[in-house]
Amino acid sequence: MEIPLDLARTLAAVIDEGTFDAAARRLHITPSAVSQRVKSLEHQLGRVLVVRSKPARPTEAGAAIVRLARQLALLEHDALAEFGSGDYDSEEGGVTARPVSVPLAVNADSLATWFLAALERVVQRHPVVFDLHRDDQDFTAGLLESGTVMGAVTSQATPVAGCLVRPLGVMRYEAVATPGFAERWGVADERRRDALATAPVVDFDRRDDLQREYLVGRGVDADRPPRHYVPASNDFATAIKLGLGWGLLPAFQSAGELERGDLVRLGGSPVDVPLYWQQWNLRSPLLDAIAGAVIAEARSELRA
Structure with a gap:
């Protein structure tokens, strides 16, 4: 056949x-x-x-x-x-071949912070366009398995069948809120676990487990707090910065505000999310160039 x-x-x-x-x-x-x-x-x-x-x-x-x-x-x-x-x-700055479309999967926070800078370097050297699929890092590997994408940023360290995997680094998240929100709900007082059980929390969507993991680590029933759902990375961060609720943000989205006092840490252990790059196991100079740019950018921006 x-x-x-x-x-x-x-x-x-x-x-x-x-x-x-x-x-x-x-x-x-x-x-x-x-x-x-x-x-x-x-x-x-x-x-x-x-x-x-x-x-x-x-x-x-x-x-x-x-x-x-x-x-x-x-x-x-x-x-x-x-x-x-x-x-x-x-020399001429023109394109000599029709760009090939490369589908990739990436989690929302990486897409909103460091990932696009890596792709920008690739398009300077290769005629390529990207079809980006945004999903939670726990689910992007599934898009590789289905053949929907050629490469993915994922939290899965075990390679998908027919794929290669390389570590990228760790994205660290800290629980933060505005000073006004923290004072109103008492969530900055680490002795008041009851405060976290009643204060509104911001989740990305119903598959977002980061805030749940943090609450469990603080000894709080993760199902008790009322929730906002804001399914876009920058808007998620904005909701926290406006005081709608508390949530976990990476340093990319919170360092400046923490330094100025516009956000405060709520204590407890940070949540570390290891990220990996997986791609089809093909001998492809283009796919290898994409991987090289992604890995270099991640290792300069993420924690080792």
Whole structure:
């Protein structure tokens, strides 16, 4: 059995774009032609490959085909680069090849602080665009397993099947609040565990366990406090800085305010989150360049 590569690329376009119509626009063909290609591939392989929902999503078999198409696109880019048509022209400043799209997964706090600086260095040297998927660091590895992304910042130290893993460093979080909030609710007094049980807390979303972990460490029932949910990293930090509640912030987002007295520490042990870089185990100069930039930036910004 062989997999027609043009049909595999069409399926990947449907999954990337979310609909058959959007894939047709990207491929410069009609939606009917996209549908016919996908049906033909399903017929040849004897499997349903895509769930025709909005957005479209791959079945388990379809995910394997999408992963193959993305790997081929990356390897094709690297091969063209060896012919001298894969990098920016450093003297003229122009692009000599169509950028390849590289999907990556990253946690919200890394994305809001240090991660984009690493990607900026990559795009200065390579014709590449990034399709970033934001998720909690405990879940980004799942996007590697499904083939959705080629590389990920994750808290998972064990390599995903078919992937390489390298340590990035530790992101340290401290519990903080505004002085007014701390005084009103008494949360800065380490002797008053009851205060943390009643004071409003800010969580990123319902999968955010950082504040829960901190409360457990302080001997507090983590289910008792009322919660705000603010699912964007910068807005999460802003909610704490405005006094909506207390929460855990990395130094990137709190050092200046702590120094000025606009925020105060609530005591207790900080929460350290080790981060790792995982990527597909392919011999790809582009993927290796991305990994090198991410690792260098992380090691200059995160705790060892």
